Ligand SMILES: [Zn+2]
């Protein structure tokens with residue numbers, strides 16, 4: 001079965017919404033115009049409930065089916081843009097300097113609005129669909145903010161599904177995988193304390209620069225020597241700050257960086273080993289280390305049954321050959337992970353064609369993907385909640 005005819009008919013209208021959102025990007029939780037636009041559309045479609053202000057600027061619409069009682073299934077899109085100066089050259093480029101929709105969240109929001117419009121017209125399912133529009137995916141944890149505001153309990157959501165566009169995969173193709181699909185992203189700061197002194201008399205000081213250098217090297221042994229080569233961990237030191245003069249050994253050096261893992265147990269052991277290595281190496285050098293480890297987005301973990309189900313839906317929409325169940329896990333992170341910790345579900349990828357990469361200033365969401373995204377959502381609703 002090809003994409004739904006109705007979804008193809010809607011493409012132009014939905015692309016219009018998408019380009020409007022693209023021209024007016026907003027960051028993190030400050031998606032005031034975007035969430036107002038979403039809420040106004042959901043009301044105009046006749047959603048049974050439209051609630052704003054969940055997770056500060058998140059919006060939820062409830063669409064009841066007309067085939068009787070049943071569970072509530074959540075579909076999620078993200079609304080926020082990025083602090084990037086747009087260089088796409090498209091006619092609908094950002095009107096705000098320094099902000100752009102470089103991750104395609106304008107497309108995600110528009111496709112879910114398109115699906116909401118269709119579902120509110122047809123209501124060919126039992127139970128309800130909750131369309132969830134979240135702020136602050138790009139580093140602000142907007143999904144978690146909505147969950148903490150009672151998203152799941154308030155609307156009785158029993159399953160959640162999410163979708164992201166994927167540059168480099170042809171339009172009309174879909175992919176996902178069971179289990180870990182995106183990484184956990186953590187941050188660390190290591191403050192190394194030495195004792196300052198004259199650079200010409202190193203024996204009278206404790207040199208934190210030398211200790212920091214050895215800590216940077218030793219941290220690489222976590223990935224290279226301590227982790228099963230078939231499992232994935234990234235430890236990257238991205239900042240070294242210390243010292244102000246050519247002739248002074250400083251008092252301290254600060255290292256910072258990021259850790260990416262695909263398995264919860266590896267996340268735990270990597271945090272432990274960073275603490276041990278930083279402290280142990282510093283102590284061996286006569287210095288002292290203080291480690292602050294901050295856990296960011298968890299692993300995006302696709303639940304087995306819901307992923308199988310999502311794969312069936314994608315095959316229905318795009319055909320057997322256009323769907324891969326072996327999407328290679330990415331070491332980037334995604335805050336839909338919090339929703340998948342709260343409820344079973346699956347996160348899938350829809351082809352964006354041969355475009356610039358996500359977070360690149362030349363990127364633009366591909367409007368040709370719109371009918372596929374809408375068809376996925378509508379078919380998922382009508383199948384998951386078939387009478
Ligand atoms: Zn992004």
Ligand SMILES: [Zn+2]
Pocket residue numbers: 103104105137164
């Ligand atoms: Zn994104």
